[in-house]
Amino acid sequence: MLTAIITEATAPLPRDVMGPLVEPHAARLSQVLLEALTAFNRAADSSPAEFAQLGAAARGLLVADFVREPALRIFGGVWDAEVDLRHGYPWVSLNGGRIQIRFRKLGRDLSLSPSDSARSKMLSFHLGEPCLPGLEPATVLTAGYVLDETGIKPERLALVCHVGTVLHYAMDLPMIGAVQPAPEQIPVFPLSAPLIRSAQGAAKLRLPGLQGGSQ
Structure with a gap:
């Protein structure tokens, strides 16, 4: 189990301070997630047989891929936010980098997937350095x-x-997301067997020992 040593320098911003800083971006965060899920479900409906072969971990990786485009588009022109890709996945920075937000699936109790890799957990939890190399200690949030x-x-x-x-x-x-048109993300159909195996293989590499279960 990961543990965190909380000091005055690394403690996350309290909720009453965080709220006013992130509230103006709440609809944008929602829109990123909703667009990604819509795109994923559209892809699944178009290739049901192929998607039926995917386990929960592989499906989660594909949803994460669909997050990338709307995150870059929706936050790309926001004056008080920055968005960039880290290891291929989007992060949104607010308040001059003191707030770092990533996107992912949550459990029904708002937990992160217990089957995830230690490295992925460390990127998700508020642990400060060395989890975000090159950045000052920040409050790490998950939009999920x-x-x-x-x-x-x-x-x-x-x-x-x-x-x-x-x-x-x-x-x-x-x-409900922010009010703005969203271009349709067009995946390649049907998904080929090599692509299915690639997604499954990537999931096994990122989530060692995972044979199913929730992402």
Whole structure:
């Protein structure tokens, strides 16, 4: 289990301070997640046989891929935010870099997937250096989605802060995104067997020992 040594320099910003800083961006964060899930479900509907072969980890990786385009587009022109890719995945920086936000799936209790790799957990939790090399200590938040019992539709969107493996606080995000047109993401159909195997292989490499379960 990961632990965090919290000092005055590395402690996350308290919720009452965080709220006013992230609230103006709540609809944008929601839109990124909703667009990614919509694109994923559209792809799944178009190639049901191929997607049926994917485990939860591989599906999670594909959703993460669909997050990239809307995150870069929606936050790319926001004057008080910066967005960049780290290891291929988008992060949004607010408040001069003191707030770092990533996107991913959450458990129904707002936890991060227990089957994830240690490195991925460290990038998600608020642990300060050396998890974000080259950056000053920051409050790391996760903009995440909780799926309903069918595992298809989003039931809740939330912005959460963890300290170590403990949920520190959470703020609900609106289930409606910012009002702006979104171009359709067009994946390649049908998904080929090599692509399916590639997604499965990538999931196994990133999540060693995972043979299924929730992402």
